Amino acid sequence: MPGQSDGWRLLSRIFERQWLHLLLLIGLLGAMAPALRADPVRLGTLGGLGTPVWIALAIIVAVSHQCYVWFCWRMQLHGQLFTRLYGDRGFPMYGAGFAALALARLATVVAVAASNRDTLPWDPTMLRLLAVAAAVPVVYLFHSIQRYFTFRRALGIDHFDPSYRSRPLVRQGIFRYTRNAMYVFGFLMAWIPGLWFGSAAGLVVALFSHAYIWVHYIATERPDMRRIYSQSA
Incomplete structure (x- = not known):
């Protein structure tokens, strides 16, 4: 039946390579497990919540953020969901959700580092200098996006x-x-709180965040870019 086959085709495009997303996420969490069980990573509290809780929240928000982008991009690309329902307001509505989750993602990373501060056996001054050094390409990235790339394009x-x-x-x-x-420079932002606060947990979460964004690139963005720009060629 044509309608049924069209539905399956739509679903296959929406879920394209998401099996890989899930597989890589499970592998990444499994690889992190020994570090997450280490005593220095589990120390500390913030706002009445222990560091393990903040770590869990940071991971949940990161996964939610990237799944949100996947769902919105694919539903719009293959079903024009947002523009059909909301017209010109579709992209701003998606962007508002993106911004809220991105800010929550950054906030939970900062909370992890603040909760677990001073758990690295290295000189605090050196760590803060590294944090400042990591901030330099992040600032240059945002300048380059604003001047050359535009934030609209960065959001998809x-x-x-x-x-x-x-x-x-x-x-x-x-x-x-x-x-x-x-991906290369923007997610250096995730490392800054862990370095600034001298937090073992902060660096573990930063490593997860930086690795996991590449999962998004491999499983979602790269297939979408190939489809979008091959169609427009």
Whole structure:
């Protein structure tokens, strides 16, 4: 039946490579398990919650954030869900949800580090200098996005607005060094709280966050980019 086959085709496109997302997430959590059980990582409290609780919240928010982006991108790309329901308000509505989850993601990473402060056996001054050093490419990235790339494009406007699909790749600013600057440099932001607070748990969560964003790239963004830009070629 045509209607049934169309439905299966839509589902297959929405869930394209999400089996890999799940597999890599399970593998990443499994690889982190020994570190999460280490005593220095479990020390401390913040706001009445122990560090293990903050770690769990940080992981839950990170997974929720990336699943939200996957669902919104794929439903819009293959079903035009947001623009059909909300018209021109579709992208801003998606963007508001993205921003809320991104801020929650950063806040939980900071909370983990603050809860578990001073658990690294290294000189605090050196760690804070490393935190400042990590902030430099992050600031340059945001400058490059604002000046050359635009935040709309960074949030995935090409899933919503076909006119963006014919625009050239950005090669200015930090993007001259890598096309994946947001993954390479943007997630250095996750390392800053752990370094600043000297937190073992903060660095473990930063490692998870930085590795997990590449899962999003492999399982969601790269397949979408191939589909979007091959169609517009």
